[in-house]
Amino acid sequence: MIVMEKILIIYIDIDDDLGRIGIKTPVIGGCEAYKAIKIAEEKIPTDSDLNTMIVAYNIFKKMHDNGQDVEIAFISGSEGSSLESQLEFSRKLDEVIKKVNPSRAIVVYDSPEDAKAIPIIQSRLPIAGIERVLVEQYRGVEETYVLLGRYIKKALSEPRFSRIFLGVPGIILFILGLFSLLNLTAYAGPIIMMVVATALIIRGLGIDDLIENWWENSTIMVIVSIIALIAVIAGIINGYFVFIGLKSYDAVTELQVLLSISPYIVFASVVLFGGKAVNRIIAKDVKVWHDIFRIFSTVIIYYIIVIVARNLEENPAEVGLQTIYSLSITTLVLISIYILMNIIEKYKFNPTSATS
Template sequence: MEKILVIYIDIDDDLGRIGIKTPVIGESEVSQAIRIAEEKIPTDSDLNTMIVAYNIFKKMRNEGQNVEITFISGSEGSSLESQLQFSKKLDDVIKKVNPSKAIVVYDSPEDAKAIPIIQSRLPIAGIERVLVEQYRGVEETYVLLGRYIKRALSEPRFSRIFLGVPGIILFILGLFSLLNLTAYAGPIIMMVIATALIIRGLGIDDLIESWWENSTIMVIVSIIALISLIAGIVNGYFAFINLKTYNALTEFQVLLSILPYVVFASVVLFGGKAVNKIIAKDIKVWHDIFKIFSTVIIYYIIVVVAKNLEQNSTEVGLQTIYSLSITTLVLISVYILMNIIEKYKFNSTSAPS
């Protein structure tokens, strides 16, 4: 007979906060978990969902089906971390229970992120989403509102938005008031809010958190590079407002005022990648070292070209074009040569002895 596993999903680890360690497997452990939840979170929707999952399990068992039940949680960390933890625990449950199908029970859109994880391991025979009806009375509304506010203040993934962004806005208002720059506060605040929406909407914060866990060096150099780019934009802005005439040459000078910061940001990023590859003993580290040298050389050439344009010298301009052509050919030649050496070394080391 097919063995069906009833899975209650708790992706944000609400059970862990009340002392229930998952995965919880089997009727006795599940009953104990429900009793703890009745004491600790009697009005929470998670308790209702746990009971629904348990009732589905008992009904199927009474019908003579081969069925087992489990409660599986993720973690309180980022969305990606929660899914990774859930995936690991699900694998442990599957090894112990050895089911052939699954019935999924959940109550929130956040929990629904675990469904594709389950589907990648087991055929899903059914999905039950539990929607708990809420009373509309004033008192119940305040209780519900208080619960959500507490969640927004205590859970990291919510507090970053509900506390972090308003905190930054208040800090900007206070700082600009002290500097008598309140006229600029509005646009800056709009940019902060837009940045927060972009970061949260595209999941950039989860990506950065995952990146930090895998490569702390890259996160540090990325922050340095971002600061450098912001400084470059500010420097370019001041160079632009100080222009007395507007033509192609003066606009080129504005770009030159930004360029050193862009070059520094690029060199820092390539350097961070090179350090990572050196630590990992990756032979392809030369790619990033080559990019650093190329960036510096190209920057030097652009600066020379700018000086020649200011002098308006045809002779010097021809020398610059000649130098630029030679440099480009040398860089391309070196890159091709290093690729050949890398492929030769890789083939020689990977060939069977």
């Protein structure tokens, strides 16, 4: 007896475009999918999502008419960050799998953003096929304006796009207005370039998603990260003023600039390690000593560097061997303490590993 496997057709809507037109997902079953398509035809008739839904439904109908055991589901993520969307999609996918109990899946999607959900599906189900829908756009003037209007609407309404398309121009206009009032328009150009560069770095490296994830999982780390960033900026500014106040430029005077910045860097490091230690204490994680050790090591190394730097200013000729000796001894002591603490942690808090 041949057992027919059940195939699930999945339409991916990772950024929850369906939710914005009132369609709650997951949508499971041919009848419900057809109703969702009718709603989309009224609300978003020119959107590529509608075309993709229709393609998914047609695949379902064709396979169903051929007598195959097949089901269809429209699954969306959320309007939040990329990580939030994937987590929400994952939750809904588990719900669909529990109800349908499929053997394999066929995935239908239309954008690179939706493709992020494919590994999530693959971790739950074998994928029998993938269909990417590329909607051909006509070259007529009306169609061009419709397409342009759709992208403008997306840029203004979706949070992850509006941060760039509204946030950055807003900051630039504010800087121009403020500097004009203060008669400092000569400085507006470099400041605007720095703002644009910062926005590109943050978006390009996904720092905004990382911060958002941090905020959701650890408010403490976000707060200490902001404090650490302010400290680093203050240190750079202080170093700049020390530099422009120097009358001569040599190794010793350059060392003064570094020493003027280093307390701020050390403070930022201690704050970050301290915030992580507080997180571990709240979670009752025994590895909190790692962060306390890092704080201790940072302070000790900074203290030695300051002493060596002061001796260098007074007697540069005799400080070379002393520097090597001090740093070598400190490094050996810190490494020895770290190894000892690791051994204590292993045998005291993981007794099973000691006996295995």
